[in-house]
Every structure is written in C-alpha cells, then in structure tokens.
Amino acid sequence: MRQDNLIEKVIKYLFERGFTIIRLRKDLVKAVQKTLRISVWFSEKDYLDWYDPLNLIDEFQLGDVQSLIIIAPRAYSIADEVLHSLDRARYWYDLFIDVKIYSVDIAILDKSLEEAVNNIITTFIDLAMNIVKDGGRCPRCLSNMYVLYLWKFNSKILKDKVIEKVYRCPNCGLRIHRTMKIENSREV
Numbered sequence: 264m265r266q267d268n269l270i271e272k273v274i275k276y277l278f279e280r281g282f283t284i285i286r287l288r289k290d291l292v293k294a295v296q297k298t299l300r301i302s303v304w305f306s307e308k309d310y311l312d313w314y315d316p317l318n319l320i321d322e323f324q325l326g327d328v329q330s331l332i333i334i335a336p337r338a339y340s341i342a343d344e345v346l347h348s349l350d351r352a353r354y355w356y357d358l359f360i361d362v363k364i365y366s367v368d369i370a371i372l373d374k375s376l377e378e379a380v381n382n383i384i385t386t387f388i389d390l391a392m393n394i395v396k397d398g399g400r401c402p403r404c405l406s407n408m409y410v411l412y413l414w415k416f417n418s419k420i421l422k423d424k425v426i427e428k429v430y431r432c433p434n435c436g437l438r439i440h441r442t443m444k445i446e447n448s449r450e451v
C-alpha cells in the first residue's frame with residue numbers, strides 16, 4: 264500500500280473511533296478525543312534518524328501527548344529505539360517523558376491498529392470518558408462498576424458494527440474493554 268493511501272486509511276479509522284485529526288506533517292498526525300492526545304507516526308524507515316532524544320521528543324511533540332502510535336513495516340524495532348531514546352532523555356537531561364508507545368505493523372494494520380486504540384482508550388479512560396452509567400458488578404471485588412465510555416464503530420476485527428464500552432471499578436480499579444456486535448446487543 265502506498266504511504267499516502269495508508270495514512271488516509273488510518274486517519275479514516277481514527278475518525279470513526281471518535282478522534283479529531285490534526286495533520287502535523289506528511290508523516291505525522293495528532294489524534295485528539297476529549298483530553299486524550301495521541302501522536303501517530305508513519306515511518307517508512309526502520310530506524311531513528313536522531314541520536315539526541317530531545318530531537319525525538321520535539322519532532323513528535325511527545326511532551327504534549329499521552330501516547331505515540333508508530334505505524335511502520337517493522338514497528339516493533341522502532342518502538343524499541345524510541346523507548347531507549349526516552350531512557351536516554353532521563354539519564355542525560357533528567358527529563359521524564361511519560362508516553363505509552365504502541366507499535367502497529369503494516370502487515371497486520373487493521374487488527375493491530377484496532378487493538379492499539381482499544382488499549383489506549385482503556386488505559387486513558389479518565390481523559391477519554393464520555394459517559395457515566397451503571398456497569399453492574401465488578402467480577403473481581405463485587406462493587407458497582409461504571410461504564411465510562413460508549414462508542415459505535417465498524418470493527419475491523421469483528422468485521423461488523425459494534426458497540427464499544429469501557430468499564431471501571433472505582434473500588435479495585437479493574438478496567439474492562441468490551442466490543443459487542445450491535446445485532447447481539449439489547450441497547451441499540
């Protein structure tokens with residue numbers, strides 16, 4: 264797939280998942296939902312160009328986002344380099360950048376991107392939450408859980424329209440991410 268087509272496809276998907284997209288550069292977008300902010304980098308290379316971590320932090324605005332999604336042919340190896348670079352920032356400059364890195368391999372783009380977004384929304388539910396309603400009993404501690412996120416989208420994994428929900432237990436902190444086919448759901 265050509266780089267441009269790939270970027271368009273990812274942007275379209277993130278939009279469907281409720282994100283507003285800000286195109287920062289040809290190979291970099293920012294995806295924003297409520298106060299959750301993600302940088303999405305499309306890398307054609309499988310290495311980093313910079314040795315100095317400040318360049319990396321600056322290029323990807325890592326001080327301004329909660330996570331970075333790297334989409335590349337060998338995304339895992341670049342993600343590794345980025346993590347090392349952020350470690351270096353700590354040693355060299357005493358600079359702690361708290362960013363979660365997700366790698367999305369182009370070969371398994373659809374599934375991998377969907378899983379990354381599921382993960383990010385669940386991890387940063389405080390920033391993305393769009394609803395508060397009763398979510399039944401917590402399977403771990405039996406307290407009342409809350410549903411804090413509700414969204415409908417076309418799932419690439421389930422190949423159908425789904426309702427997505429994120430539950431959190433205020434007592435033990437358990438979080439559950441669920442996607443359910445709309446045809447099986449009682450609350451359409």
Ligand SMILES: [Zn+2]
Pocket residue numbers: 401402403404405406432433434435436437
């Ligand atoms: Zn609980």
